[in-house]
Amino acid sequence: GENVEQHPSTLSVQEGDSAVIKCTYSDSASNYFPWYKQELGKGPQLIIDIRSNVGEKKDQRIAVTLNKTAKHFSLHITETQPEDSAVYFCAASNENTGFQKLVFGTGTRLLVSP
């Protein structure tokens, strides 16, 4: 089955810096890669996703890149703000299986210091 690895486990940056979180996946059939943000005491929330037919996607300060050949994808946050502090999870899924079975990475705790 699919296995998703995520690095780093913790990331501390200064406000205004950029943050990059990287994930690798094992199943070449995976074609959907969402990123979730989990704030303390809350459930994960989707912040951006990408599909295998696209190499990069941007949404304001957030971008995701995908390298299918190397089987890795990354989350980029620019101009970080204290409210970006949270745990971020990557996930992978094969949408051709019939349902969206997400396999999650282990999470990255991002701390943005003012």
Next chain:
Amino acid sequence: DAGVIQSPRHEVTEMGQEVTLRCKPISGHNSLFWYRQTMMRGLELLIYFNNNVPIDDSGMPEDRFSAKMPNASFSTLKIQPSEPRDSAVYFCASSLGRGTLRGETQYFGPGTRLLVL
């Protein structure tokens, strides 16, 4: 919409007791997922329902765990008997479940934090 609703938010019980977690998906969503989150194993899918029917329960850890979805607006996850290793945060999520799956976001509830003593 109020989003996915879970109850209780916190549950403390003793080993051997029965625990029932409840979930109300977003109205109009046809797919429902139960996840478990622990420090050791991260976020794991336990079971997935589509149109109230269990489609994949391969993530259910053992027979002590059972899940039901009697109607489109309610699901339960039951642990009987509970053990200390069941301590975790349990999340329910729902999505439209239109069948094509493309572009379907899974919306997570706030979770139930379970502690089994």
